[in-house]
Structures are given as C-alpha cells and as structure tokens.
Amino acid sequence: MHAIPKNLSRGTLAQRSGVNSETVRYYEKIALLPAPDRSAGGHRVYQEDDLQRLCFIRRCREMGFSLEEIRGLLSLVDGQQVSCERVKNIADEHLRDIQTKISDLKKMERTLRTLSASCSGDDVPECPIIESLQTN
Numbered sequence: 001m002h003a004i005p006k007n008l009s010r011g012t013l014a015q016r017s018g019v020n021s022e023t024v025r026y027y028e029k030i031a032l033l034p035a036p037d038r039s040a041g042g043h044r045v046y047q048e049d050d051l052q053r054l055c056f057i058r059r060c061r062e063m064g065f066s067l068e069e070i071r072g073l074l075s076l077v078d079g080q081q082v083s084c085e086r087v088k089n090i091a092d093e094h095l096r097d098i099q100t101k102i103s104d105l106k107k108m109e110r111t112l113r114t115l116s117a118s119c120s121g122d123d124v125p126e127c128p129i130i131e132s133l134q135t136n
Helices: 010-017 021-029 048-062 067-078 084-117 128-134
Strands: none
16 A cells, blocks of 8 residues: 655755755756645645655765766656666766776875975975975
C-alpha cells in the first residue's frame, strides 16, 4: 500500500533536506527542482518526491559534482534511462577531475612549503616569498 503524499512547506523541505531555503528557490529557478504545486492560498506545496530529489542534489553537491553534472544525472533519472554504465561514466569522469585537483593542490602545498621554509619570518623588508611570487 502506498502512503499518501504529504504536503511540505518550503521551510520544512529545507529543514528535512539539510538545504537552505534560499537554495531551494535557486534550484527551482535553474530547474533542478520542478516548480511546486500551489495551495489554495498560493503557498508552495512540496511532496516527498521533491524531498528525495533535493536530498539527491545536496549529496551530489557534497561530492563536488557541478550543477551541470547533477543535471545530467537527474536527466537520466527523469527520463527513466538510468543505467549503471552511464552513471559510472559520469562518476569516473568526476573522480578523474578530483584526482587532478588533488594533484594540483599537492603541488601547491609543496611549493608553498618550500617558499615558507625560505623565509626567516623576521620583521625585515626583504621577503623571499614576495620576491619569488614577483618573479616570472
């Protein structure tokens, strides 16, 4: 037996999903969330499906997926074309991007560590960090 959908206000939807109320509005504006139904009094009315979708979007954002990547994943779900292969390809591409960013961050860390070690930290006008950053 299916449960009757429960109407949710935007505030309740935001609270239950862990997303800011203004973020809910933004996701509606950019069409990641469908426009909600309206009550007789004109208030936005959300359903459990909206909550599930919003939680999906939040979790994707926590994993660093871009809004366009999320849009791609949602289009698979919305079009009922979910295939593990397609989803895995999107996830693997995102993983490669993350690995590249980690590699770049490690290079920056090594460079900054070297620069910091070259500096005495004394209150003097000559600073090897500034000099290094000003050099081509």
